[in-house]
Amino acid sequence: MTPSRLSRVVLPLLGLTVVLLVWTALSQTVAPDIPSPVRTWQESRRYVLEPFFKDGELNQGILRLAYYSLIRVGKGFALALLIGTPIGFMLGLSRTFHETFDPIIQFLRPISPLAWLPLGLVIFRQSEPAAVFTIALCAMWPTVINTAAGVRSISQDYLNVGRVLKLSRFTMLRKIIVPATLPYVFTGYRLSLGLAWLVIVASEMLTGTPGVGGFLWQEYNSLVYSHIILSVITIGAIGFLLDRLMGVVEARVKAG
Amino acid sequence: MPYLEVRDVHKTFATPRGATHVLGGASLALDDGEFVAIVGYSGSGKTTLISLIAGLLAPDAGEVVLDGRPVREPGPERGIVFQQYSLLPWLTAHDNVALAVDAVDAARPAAERRRRTDELMTLVGLASAAGKRPRELSGGMRQRVAVARGLAMRPKVLLMDEPFSALDALTRATLQDELLRIWGERRSTVVLVTNDVDEAILLADRIYPMTPGPGAVLGPPIEVGLPRPRQRRHMSLEPAYQKVRHQIVDFLRACRRGGA
Numbered sequence: 376m377t378p379s380r381l382s383r384v385v386l387p388l389l390g391l392t393v394v395l396l397v398w399t400a401l402s403q404t405v406a407p408d409i410p411s412p413v414r415t416w417q418e419s420r421r422y423v424l425e426p427f428f429k430d431g432e433l434n435q436g437i438l439r440l441a442y443y444s445l446i447r448v449g450k451g452f453a454l455a456l457l458i459g460t461p462i463g464f465m466l467g468l469s470r471t472f473h474e475t476f477d478p479i480i481q482f483l484r485p486i487s488p489l490a491w492l493p494l495g496l497v498i499f500r501q502s503e504p505a506a507v508f509t510i511a512l513c514a515m516w517p518t519v520i521n522t523a524a525g526v527r528s529i530s531q532d533y534l535n536v537g538r539v540l541k542l543s544r545f546t547m548l549r550k551i552i553v554p555a556t557l558p559y560v561f562t563g564y565r566l567s568l569g570l571a572w573l574v575i576v577a578s579e580m581l582t583g584t585p586g587v588g589g590f591l592w593q594e595y596n597s598l599v600y601s602h603i604i605l606s607v608i609t610i611g612a613i614g615f616l617l618d619r620l621m622g623v624v625e626a627r628v629k630a631g
Numbered sequence: 632m633p634y635l636e637v638r639d640v641h642k643t644f645a646t647p648r649g650a651t652h653v654l655g656g657a658s659l660a661l662d663d664g665e666f667v668a669i670v671g672y673s674g675s676g677k678t679t680l681i682s683l684i685a686g687l688l689a690p691d692a693g694e695v696v697l698d699g700r701p702v703r704e705p706g707p708e709r710g711i712v713f714q715q716y717s718l719l720p721w722l723t724a725h726d727n728v729a730l731a732v733d734a735v736d737a738a739r740p741a742a743e744r745r746r747r748t749d750e751l752m753t754l755v756g757l758a759s760a761a762g763k764r765p766r767e768l769s770g771g772m773r774q775r776v777a778v779a780r781g782l783a784m785r786p787k788v789l790l791m792d793e794p795f796s797a798l799d800a801l802t803r804a805t806l807q808d809e810l811l812r813i814w815g816e817r818r819s820t821v822v823l824v825t826n827d828v829d830e831a832i833l834l835a836d837r838i839y840p841m842t843p844g845p846g847a848v849l850g851p852p853i854e855v856g857l858p859r860p861r862q863r864r865h866m867s868l869e870p871a872y873q874k875v876r877h878q879i880v881d882f883l884r885a886c887r888r889g890g891a
Contacts, residue, residue, distance in 0.1 A: 532717040535687055538705040540734040540784070550730060554721040 410601040418601035432585055433593045437609050444575050444586035445613070447503070451510025452571040456564060459515035463522025463563070467556070473523070480519065488513045488574040492581050502582035506575070513574045517566035525559025526552060558629045565621035572614045587613075632699070633660035634820060635684070635788050640693035642679055653679045655846025656693065659839050661788075661822070666814060668823045668831035669849065670879055671841030672887070677824040678714065680841075681792045684822060685711045698787055707735045710786030714793045716777045718765040724776045725752060725761035731783035751779040754813060771802035778810070788820040796826065807833055808863065815860055828879050832872060833863060840879050842886040850886070853878050 395412050402411040410418065419437075421428070426438030465472045466480075488509050495505030495512075533555055537547045579588030587606050594602035642654040653676040661667045671677050682688040684695050686705040695702040697709065710731075718727050729748045736744050752761045755775040765773050774794055781789050794810075795803040807830055814821065814834070825831050831838045832855055840850040855875055857866060866872050 530717075532713060532715060533719060535705070535711075535713070536717050536719065536730075538687065539685065539707060539709070539711055540731055541706055542734055546734070550722075551719065554719070557721075 408600060410604065415601040415604045418599070419605040422602070422605060433583075433590055435585070435590075437587070437590075437605060440585065440587050440590050441609055441613055443584075444579065444588065447506055447579075447584075447586060448510060448568075448571045448575045451507045451574070452514055452568055454507060454511035455515035455567050455571065456518055458511065459518035459563070459567065460522055460560065462515075463519045463560070464526060464552075464556070466519065466523035467526025468552070480516070484516045484520075486513075488577050489581070492578055496582070502584050506578040506582055506584060509578045510571050510574045514567045514571035517570065518560070518563035521559045521563030521566070522556060525556035525563075528559070529555045558625075561621075561625040561628045565618065565625050568617055568621050569614065572610075572617055576610055634663040634665075634698060635822070636660045636696045637680070637684060638693050638696065640680070640683055640690040640695065642676075642683065642688065642691055652845040653847065654683075654690075654844075655848055657841070657847060657849045658693075659849055659852070661820065661837070664818045664820055666821045666823070666834060666836045667852075668825060668835035668838045669841055670825055670828055670831045670838055670883070671847070672843045672883065673826050675841050675843045676847040677826075677841060678792055680847075681711070681790050681822065681824050684788075685709050685790055687711075707731070707784035708787040709790055710781040710784035710788075711790040712774075712777045712781040712792065712794045714796060716765070716773045718773055718776055718780075720765050723762050723764055724757055724768065724772075725749075727765070727776055728752060728779045728783050731780045735784050748783070751783050754782070755779040756809070769802070770798050771806055774798065774806060775809070778806075778813075782813075782817075782819070786819065788822060791821065791823045793825055794823070795830065803827075803830075804863065810834060811861060828876060829867075831879070832857070832875055833861060833866065838875070838879060840882045840886075843883075850882050853882075 398409075399411050399413075402409045402414075422437040426436040428436045429439060462476075466477065467473075491509045491512050492505060495508040496502065499505045499508065529552060533551050537551045542550065575586065576588035576591070578584075579586040580592040583589050583592065587609055591603055591606035591610075594600075594606070637657060637659045639656045639658050640654055641656055644651045644653060657676075657680055659667065659669070669677055669680065679688065683690050684702065686695075686702045686709060689703075702709070718724075719730070722730065725748060728751050729744070732744050732748045732751070736747065749758065749761075752758045755778055757772060757775050757779070760768060760772060765776070768776070774797075778794070781791070795806050798806065811834060821834075823831070823834060835855055838853045838855060840853070841847050842850060853875055855871075857869065857871055857875075
């Protein structure tokens with residue numbers, strides 16, 4: 376076996392084994408309420424092996440639940456990009472805009488999704504749009520910040536080309552500013568998607584909407600702890616896949 | 632009255648460590664169709680001077696006048712070939728040139744602009760590499776694209792800021808020969824900035840030596856006086872070549888000794 380295969384396959388498996396052993400040890404000693412890996416699997420197998428079954432609003436196969444969550448994240452993420460990208464460009468392009476709104480943005484940025492959600496519920500009176508609103512509001516900041524930073528870091532050389540050619544503002548934007556900023560924009564998108572996925576769990580838990588987060592909270596209330604672990608693992612796996620997916624898109628954009 | 636005139640320009644930059652006095656009253660004049668070179672040590676302010684002529688920078692004092700009009704902002708009539716090529720990496724070689732053609736010939740039909748772009752690519756010997764991105768091209772090919780883009784601007788004067796300094800010696804020689812050929816066909820007005828005395832003599836009609844900064848000025852111009860078309864191979868043997876070379880080198884050395 377080559378060293379690279381050893382480090383790519385064997386070592387991660389070793390790491391997984393260690394975690395499963397620690398988990399087992401904890402469930403049999405200090406945390407007896409936590410089911411062991413084996414029990415977790417036994418109690419969750421139907422959700423995994425029939426991932427799309429539907430018995431009720433919050434009793435569904437894990438991939439069906441994940442699908443609801445993904446749709447919601449997709450809406451919130453799309454809204455975040457739609458709002459965040461132009462704001463980022465304006466922040467980067469206009470000094471006045473930057474000086475007017477940057478303090479507000481720095482102030483809004485660290486606000487937790489848990490704080491926005493009730494406001495969303497007050498505004499929309501329904502959990503679904505409130506969740507989307509919360510996701511968009513929390514997820515758009517990396518897009519805003521990265522886009523603005525990207526615009527500001529455009530090489531003066533490229534801008535000088537535009538100045539010498541006396542390009543119109545629109546051509547300058549289309550041919551120079553936007554393409555030069557694109558790699559930064561997509562880094563922002565990847566971070567925004569990660570945040571959107573973080574927020575979805577919290578917003579579903581609070582609103583009780585069907586999805587992985589809603590399921591997790593319901594199973595906590597029903598004392599089915601193995602399903603909490605199932606949800607946690609699902610959330611992690613999907614978050615990982617989303618990040619990888621956006622990583623591929625980002626790399627393609629950067630390669631031009 | 633000269634076609635392009637730089638009158639006693641001064642330029643000082645504010646830096647975190649205090650003001651840097653770069654140009655202390657540089658002047659030059661050239662006629663329509665003339666090829667002038669400015670030769671000086673690295674860091675003496677050559678790029679600053681060419682940026683002032685391009686209008687990318689404004690002088691603190693003095694002025695630049697082209698064809699009777701003072702220069703106040705950048706524009707394609709002072710087409711520039713940058714030292715670092717400054718090609719847009721997301722556009723193909725063809726599209727980099729087309730950007731300039733489309734901007735300058737906006738009023739002409741698209742087919743004609745396309746034909747002109749193709750002609751320029753052929754002129755610089757890049758017709759077959761037109762579809763490649765800058766990063767797929769060698770340094771020499773990138774600079775050819777930059778030259779084609781400079782010519783695409785239909786400049787009254789073509790400004791070249793150490794265009795070949797980043798290239799290896801062999802590629803540099805090839806591109807100098809190419810530039811000599813293109814200039815022979817078009818007789819554009821050119822201001823070339825370089826730190827290579829031989830390059831300046833090979834290409835220029837007249838050479839201004841630049842004193843090393845701070846507060847750089849241009850010394851009295853030296854006429855090259857070698858017949859055209861010039862051939863690199865025979866040139867260095869001619870007494871006139873040696874004479875010009877000594878004049879420039881002696882001037883620059885004297886300045887450096889005096890300054891240091």
